[in-house]
Amino acid sequence: xxxxxxxxxxxxxxxxxxxxxxxxxxxxxxxxxxxxxxxxxxxxxxxxxxxxxxxxxxxxxxxxxxxxxxxxxxxxxxxxxxxxxxxxxxxxxxxxxxxxxxxxxxxxxxxxxxxxxxxxxxxxxxxxxxxxxxxxxxxxxxxxxxxxxxxxxxxxxxxxxxxxxxxxxxxxxxxxxxxxxxxxxxxxxxxxxxxxxxxxxxxxxxxxxxxxxxxxxxxxxxxxxxxxxxxxxxxxxxxxxxxxxxxxxxxxxxxxxxxxxxxxxxxxxxxxxx
DNA sequence: GTGCTTGTTGGCCA
DNA sequence: GTGGCCAACAAGCA
Numbered sequence: 227x228x229x230x231x232x233x234x235x236x237x238x239x240x241x242x243x244x245x246x247x248x249x250x251x252x253x254x255x256x257x258x259x260x261x262x263x264x265x266x267x268x269x270x271x272x273x274x275x276x277x278x279x280x281x282x283x284x285x286x287x288x289x290x291x292x293x294x295x296x297x298x299x300x301x302x303x304x305x306x307x308x309x310x311x312x313x314x315x316x317x318x319x320x321x322x323x324x325x326x327x328x329x330x331x332x333x334x335x336x337x338x339x340x341x342x343x344x345x346x347x348x349x350x351x352x353x354x355x356x357x358x359x360x361x362x363x364x365x366x367x368x369x370x371x372x373x374x375x376x377x378x379x380x381x382x383x384x385x386x387x388x389x390x391x392x393x394x395x396x397x398x399x400x401x402x403x404x405x406x407x408x409x410x411x412x413x414x415x416x417x418x419x420x421x422x423x424x425x426x427x428x429x430x431x432x433x434x435x436x437x438x439x440x441x442x443x444x445x446x447x448x449x450x451x452x453x454x455x456x457x458x459x460x461x462x463x464x465x466x467x468x469x470x471x472x473x474x475x476x477x478x479x480x481x482x483x484x485x486x487x488x489x490x491x492x493x494x495x496x497x498x499x500x
Numbered sequence: 501g502t503g504c505t506t507g508t509t510g511g512c513c514a
Numbered sequence: 515g516t517g518g519c520c521a522a523c524a525a526g527c528a
Contacts, residue, residue, distance in 0.1 A: 301508090304524090305526085337524080338526080339524060340523070341507090379517080379518090382518065391507095391508085400506045464506095487519090488520065490505080490506095
């Protein structure tokens, strides 16, 4: 589920519940696949008694920093979510990691377990964090960089290219469709076939959707929406892409759903032409 | 039972 | 070596 702005929503949810707090206890299921490649016992040892310091979201990842040089990385995969539950909350089947403060239980749950938890100990953030591609909302994500990347991936459909995290960090299936729909580009267009003007529109829409999604889904400033989709307008493709008989919010034409680049893709046929 | 699913990775092949 | 495609991972839902 979670892409760019949703990840920030979940980060904020944990951050608000844990601000200024110490972790009193850590509960986890060591055998859960989300701990693949890490040492769950080390996480438990390091975080018990540690104070939450700060956190960040980048692309589809989150990094939570604790006292004692402990860094907890979270990737939500396809079905992961972070929740803040009251003390006394009874764990559900897929709650794999729980950090308890004096006020809340911070829960990471993930039924499909494509998500993952990473842990690092040291004075500086780990390599798996610092190597994430420059954010779409940063100056490094400029139209030249996008054009160069599209040229290198010239023979791949543009939809598949937008899903490549090395250049479009945080973009997932629904955001890619939303961007192409706004940019009026057919998802099957080969990346190399885009004219300079089209590349510019695509670049601008990437930034626009990221900004818009961030404000709408994760909320501005300290405000956190009650749930992920609370404020997403009906004018976005988002609401219509999975509906049978769904129609384009701009043209009213029936939407098309088909696999492109190995992923189910939705587009508006009159608006997005090959 | 069947056929999906907002993600990532590694193996295969041109 | 590079780039593109696809299965696999796992569980729930219609």
